[in-house]
Amino acid sequence: MNFEWLGRQFDNIVFLLGWHVLLAVTPLILGLLIALPLGWWAHRSRRIYPFLVGVAGLLYTVPSLALFVLLPVILGTKILDPLNIVAALTIYTVALLVRVVADALDSVPQDTVQAAKAMGYRAYQSLLKVELPVGVPVISAGLRVAAVSNVSLVSVAALLGIPQLGSLFTQGFQLRFFTPIIAGIVLCVVLAMILDGLIILLNRWLTPWTPKVVAS
Amino acid sequence: MIRFESITKAYPDGTVAVNGLDLEAPTGKLTILVGPSGCGKTTSLRMINRLIEPTSGTIYLDDQPTSGMDAALLRRRIGYVIQHAGLFPHRTIVDNIATMPLLLGESRQKARHRALELMERVGLPETFANRYPWQLSGGQQQRVGVARALASDPAFMLMDEPFSAVDPVVRAQLQEEFLRLQREIGKTIIMVTHDIDEALKLGDQVAVMRVGGKLAQMATPSELLTSPADEFVADFVGRDRGYRSLGFTAAAGSVAVGEEWTVQLGASAAEAQAKATGAWVLVVDAGRRPLGWAQPEQVHGELRKEHLNLSGTSAQASGTMRQLLDAALSSPSRRGVVVNEHGELLGTVTATDVVKAIEAEPHLETAR
Amino acid sequence: MINYLFDPAHWSGADGIPTLIGEHLIYSLIALAIAAVIAVPLGIYIGVTGKGVFMIAGLANALRALPSVGLLILLVLLISPAFPSKMGYILPSLIVLVLLAVPPILTNTYAGVRAVDAAAVDAARGMGFRTMKILTDVQLPCSLPLMLSGVRSALLQIISTATIAAYISLGGLGRLLIDGKAQNDYSQMVAGAVLVALLALFFDQLLAFITRRVVSPGLTRRTVKATLPSGEVIPSETAKTPTAV
Numbered sequence: 001m002n003f004e005w006l007g008r009q010f011d012n013i014v015f016l017l018g019w020h021v022l023l024a025v026t027p028l029i030l031g032l033l034i035a036l037p038l039g040w041w042a043h044r045s046r047r048i049y050p051f052l053v054g055v056a057g058l059l060y061t062v063p064s065l066a067l068f069v070l071l072p073v074i075l076g077t078k079i080l081d082p083l084n085i086v087a088a089l090t091i092y093t094v095a096l097l098v099r100v101v102a103d104a105l106d107s108v109p110q111d112t113v114q115a116a117k118a119m120g121y122r123a124y125q126s127l128l129k130v131e132l133p134v135g136v137p138v139i140s141a142g143l144r145v146a147a148v149s150n151v152s153l154v155s156v157a158a159l160l161g162i163p164q165l166g167s168l169f170t171q172g173f174q175l176r177f178f179t180p181i182i183a184g185i186v187l188c189v190v191l192a193m194i195l196d197g198l199i200i201l202l203n204r205w206l207t208p209w210t211p212k213v214v215a216s
Numbered sequence: 217m218i219r220f221e222s223i224t225k226a227y228p229d230g231t232v233a234v235n236g237l238d239l240e241a242p243t244g245k246l247t248i249l250v251g252p253s254g255c256g257k258t259t260s261l262r263m264i265n266r267l268i269e270p271t272s273g274t275i276y277l278d279d280q281p282t283s284g285m286d287a288a289l290l291r292r293r294i295g296y297v298i299q300h301a302g303l304f305p306h307r308t309i310v311d312n313i314a315t316m317p318l319l320l321g322e323s324r325q326k327a328r329h330r331a332l333e334l335m336e337r338v339g340l341p342e343t344f345a346n347r348y349p350w351q352l353s354g355g356q357q358q359r360v361g362v363a364r365a366l367a368s369d370p371a372f373m374l375m376d377e378p379f380s381a382v383d384p385v386v387r388a389q390l391q392e393e394f395l396r397l398q399r400e401i402g403k404t405i406i407m408v409t410h411d412i413d414e415a416l417k418l419g420d421q422v423a424v425m426r427v428g429g430k431l432a433q434m435a436t437p438s439e440l441l442t443s444p445a446d447e448f449v450a451d452f453v454g455r456d457r458g459y460r461s462l463g464f465t466a467a468a469g470s471v472a473v474g475e476e477w478t479v480q481l482g483a484s485a486a487e488a489q490a491k492a493t494g495a496w497v498l499v500v501d502a503g504r505r506p507l508g509w510a511q512p513e514q515v516h517g518e519l520r521k522e523h524l525n526l527s528g529t530s531a532q533a534s535g536t537m538r539q540l541l542d543a544a545l546s547s548p549s550r551r552g553v554v555v556n557e558h559g560e561l562l563g564t565v566t567a568t569d570v571v572k573a574i575e576a577e578p579h580l581e582t583a584r
Numbered sequence: 585m586i587n588y589l590f591d592p593a594h595w596s597g598a599d600g601i602p603t604l605i606g607e608h609l610i611y612s613l614i615a616l617a618i619a620a621v622i623a624v625p626l627g628i629y630i631g632v633t634g635k636g637v638f639m640i641a642g643l644a645n646a647l648r649a650l651p652s653v654g655l656l657i658l659l660v661l662l663i664s665p666a667f668p669s670k671m672g673y674i675l676p677s678l679i680v681l682v683l684l685a686v687p688p689i690l691t692n693t694y695a696g697v698r699a700v701d702a703a704a705v706d707a708a709r710g711m712g713f714r715t716m717k718i719l720t721d722v723q724l725p726c727s728l729p730l731m732l733s734g735v736r737s738a739l740l741q742i743i744s745t746a747t748i749a750a751y752i753s754l755g756g757l758g759r760l761l762i763d764g765k766a767q768n769d770y771s772q773m774v775a776g777a778v779l780v781a782l783l784a785l786f787f788d789q790l791l792a793f794i795t796r797r798v799v800s801p802g803l804t805r806r807t808v809k810a811t812l813p814s815g816e817v818i819p820s821e822t823a824k825t826p827t828a829v
Contacts, residue, residue, distance in 0.1 A: 061788040063744030065761055066777035073774060148648045155651040159751050160765060166653055173657045173752070181661070185654040192649035265710055291712035302707030306725045306800035316711055348802030361707075374710075 002179040009180070013168070017187060020164040023085050023157070024150040025195070030086070031093025032143065038094065039101020040127065049102060056095035064088065064156050085157045092153070093146045100142030104135030137210060140203035144196050151192040155184070165191075217243045218264060218372060218406060223273035225259050225429070233259040234429035237273070244402040248419035250409055252452070256429030257408045261374050264406065265291045277372065292320060295365030295373035295403070299381050301357040303349040309335070309360055310345040316368035327367075334363040339393060355386035362394070366401070375407040379414065391418060412453055416440065416460070424449050438464030462538035462574070471540055471573040473533065473554050473563035481507070483519045488512035496549035499524060504560045506530055506553045530555050533562055541570045588775040599759065601779065608756035608783065611674075611749075612742045615681035619738055622682070623689035624731065630690075631697025632723065640694050644687040652745050656680050660752045677749040684745055685738035692734025696727025729799045736791040743784045757783065 006013070042049040062070075067088040072079050075087060108131045116126040158166025168184030171177075204210075220239040226232045234256040241247035249257040262268040264275055266287045274281045282290055303312050313331035318324070332345060338359040349357055358378060365373055379387045379394075395418060398405065409415055415422045416437040424432045424440065426448055433445035441461035444450035450457070477491040478500045489512040491497050499507045499519065508524030515523055528547035531539035533554050543552030544567040551564035588594060595601050630636045659679055664672030700723050708718045750758025760776025763769075796804075 057788075058785065061740050061784045062781045063740075063747050063784055065744070065747050065758070066780040066784075069761060069773045069777040070781070079770065079773075145648070152649060152651045155653045156748055158653060159748065159762065166651065169651070169654045169657045170751075173661070176661060178658070178661060181654055181658050185651060185658065188651040188654065189649050196649075267706070267710060288712045288714050291710055296707065296710035298703055298707055298710070300701075300703040302701065302703030302705075304704050304708075304722060304726075304802075305701060306802045308802070319712065348800070348805070350802065350805050364707075364711075 001182060002177075005177075005179050006183060013183065013187075016163055016165050016167055017191070019082070020151070020154055020166075020188075020191065023082060023154045023162075023164055024089070024147070024191070026086050027089035027093050028143070028147055028150055028195075030090045031097055031146065034090070035094045035097035035101050036132075038098045040105060042098060042102035043105035053099045053102070056098045059091055060095040064092075064153050065159065067091065068157060068160055080161060082157075082162055085154060085162060089150050089153060093150065096146050097139070097142050101135070101139055104138035104142075105131055107138055108134045133206065136203060136206045140199050140206075144199045147195040147199060148192045151188055151195065155188060217241065217276075217278055218247075218404060219276040219279075220260070221274045221276065223260070223263060223270045223275060225256065225263065225268065226271045232429055234263070234270075237429065237431055239423055239431060239434065241404060241406050242421075243278075243404050245420040246398055246405045246407060246418060248407050248409060248415040248422045249425060250412055250415040250422055250452075251425035251432075252427060253410060254427045255425040257410075257425050258376055259429070260425075261376055261406060261408045264372075264374055265294050265296060267291075292316070292368065293370055293372065295368070295370040297358075297361050297365045297373065297375040297378045299377040301349075301354075301361035301381075303357055303360055303364070305349050308346045308348055309340070309352070312349065312360055313363045313367050315364060320368055330367055331363070334367055335360075337366070337397070338363045353386075355382045355390060358382060358390060362397075371404060373403045373405040375405060377409055378407065380409065380411065387414075394418070416453075424452055436464075459538065462541060463536050465537040465574070467531070467533065467535055467537050467540050467573075469533075470577060471537075471565050471569050473565055474551075474569075476551065476553075476561070476564040478504070478561065479510075479519060481519055481521065485512060485515040485517065485519070488515050488519050493551075494549060496525075496551075498549075498551075498553065498561070498564070500561055506555065506559075506561050509548050528553055530559075531565075532557060537570060537574060540565055541567060544570060588771045589778070594775075601757075601760075604755065604757050604759055605779070605783065607754075608743070608746055608758075608780075611677065611681065611746050611754065611756060612739065615678055615685055615742050615746075616735070616739055618678070619682045619685035619689055619742075620735065623686045623734075623738075624693050627690045627693025627731070627734075628697055628719070628724075628727075631694045631727070632719070637694075640691055644691045647683065647687045650683075652680060652684060653748055653751070655683070656745075656749055656752055673749075673753045677746070677752065677754045680749070681742045681745055684741045688737040688741065689731070689734040692737075693727065693731045696730030696734075697723055699730065700726040725800060726803060729795065729803055732791065732795045732799065736788060736795070739787055739791065740784055743780070743787065747780050 038052060042052045068084055069079070071077065071084040071087050072081070075084065077083050112130060112134060113126065116130040121130065154164050155166030155169065157164060158170045165184045165187050168180035168187075172179070172181035172184070218241040220237045223234055223237040223239075224232065225234040237256075237260060239247075239260075249260055251257050259268055263270050264277075264282070266282060274283060276282070277290070277293070303309075304315070307315075310328055310331045313334055314324075314327035317327035317330050322330070332342060335342060335345065340356065340359050340363070344352065344356070349360070352360065358381070362378070365375075379390050382390065391414065407418065419437055421434060421436055422440055423434045426432045432452075433440065433449045435443075435445075438461055440449065440453050441457045441464065444453055444457075476498050477493065478498045479488050479491050480500060480502065483491075488497050488510060492512045495511055495513070496509045497512055499510050501507055508526045509528060510519060510523045510525065525548045528549075529539070529543050530553040531543040533556060540552060540554070543554065544550060544565055545552070547553065547564075549564075551566055552570075554562045554565055556562055589601075597603070630640060656676060659676030660673055663676045666672075667675060704722055704726070705718060708722045713721065746754065746756050747758035747761065750756060750762040757776050757780045760779070761773050764772030764776060
């Protein structure tokens, strides 16, 4: 490891890290916001469920590099536009979370839902105050997977020249120089772990009634 | 015959599941192991087909020690039925039942044929043959479990809480059918249950076990009710022992059956009034089978179905004291209806008659 | 893009589309085979014996966090000096592909074996099945649906990552994307992207079809909850909803 190089590149690395966080986290939030109503819809309608889950599965099969390249055709953006990455990762996040949200809502015990209804909760109140909170552990488990894979997928965009931590890999490859590659891998893993940890904390904060378990 | 000789099962952590158990399950009889949870009854059962190895002692199968046998071959000689049936979810019903014959080397065709036979025997329609376990109710799955265990026609059967995962109505039905089946096939069976009523209902003999894996008492159901060995057994057998033990006491002619006048539906109010003893008259059909009791004073015009009171039970003359007494107590006229084996009226008895007969016999004959 | 795909010149020769598809397939299938040979027996072993469960919990998420691009480049720089030939980039590519494919197959095989009804296994043993026969006749067929969905997501991961490996000179459809980028030929890139997506879709559907053919209809009604659209089981203790007892 050439620490002197790292020191000189510090500002640049922070810049790349910032972009990486932005490109990984924005789709996570957007994806969750889109997946919640879609998942609820799939949960409510037995006819919609296989359709939404099927479409989600198909979208999920499209390889990331291919999606990064195809989106400009659909969105009319430039190939170097970071928006493509945000859109692509949002699609993956939605694809992953729609089913998770539907299954999470399905997993809420019928007794609980019936009790809420019997006490006079309206459908939206029951959803917001009972069903969603009870489904949080399952949703956050899915969100953790999405967060960690987003961090890894963002770095693929380096092959197209969009700046983020992946740029350290291409830079290292061109220079036959290990330091940026290792720094990039370490930062990616640390970033993934931090996001993972934040979601675990968020889950605990949202579900104070569940027994504390050691996170994997 | 299955025989336990001072069987002990102790675990490395010091818990003793079964402690010096001696027990004999006679050939062709249904022996029941019953006791509270933690009494080692399931452990005892699973030591017979060596799913669990005893720490010390020997189990004999028809006087051969099982310890020297190949465990898998031993198990193939013994039918095995468990609580949740344990059907193979990826195989159809007929294939599930054919498992054992196939394992023993029968041809596919023969095994399937045997499986279809058994489906009929345990009361499953043939249309179920190509269904999968998830398409069956719990009770139906348990029938498949019994059929699967019988498919190789083993001389021995082990049953671990076979009827406890289904609702009470289905359970009673399965128990009745199983009793009928066992009367036909006469297997040497050991069954485990935590339900003392099930044990008393099904068992030829019942072994009550206490926590710590010791045998508390081994006796016939009526002996357990009439002479429990100690306080634990008395407590476990439960309340109403005196009344319940009448269920094992044959009535067989010891109670005098009184004559009862009868009318049929369509009779006039006057006829009903004339035939009535006290306020009530017994109504029968053309074949003298009892239909119910009626109060003539409520009949205007002719006697119709809606006049019938159906609360009374009827007892067979060859039945038990408990059935006779119940017939008397449940009847609105306080006269219990007694019928023959075809359901035709023989007469009525009063509770006093039954109690007198019970008191008259110092040692009652048991029904089995 | 249409022009590119319909130009006959692109459908022949050493860098023609059929060759690229062939290369993509060969690398993918070799990696999948190696990964399956490692992960299936290991997953069965861990599932049956319960030994090494800690590996399952950590492995999936840890390997998911590793950026595949970084890993590829790192391995090429480490390995290629030792292998001057094509192996210099084929070997690191295969290592990365296998590394990414093992976790989904391993975790799903493990989960599949664990999900087999304990009563069915007990009944099998009680009827006199020997350990091997319990495995082949009960545990394996019953865990097949989850195992195959693990294989399915592993294959998708491989096809996707093999595309990326074109950056370090590996053949396959990724060449169209990487070379197109280098030559500023966007239509070539889009053609490559479409072909890769079609390839992935085709294999996804093929595996779905195979799954329907080989998995007993007695099992498919029992859908396993908390799986991802990729068919991968969520590797988390929270996936077993603590509310549903």
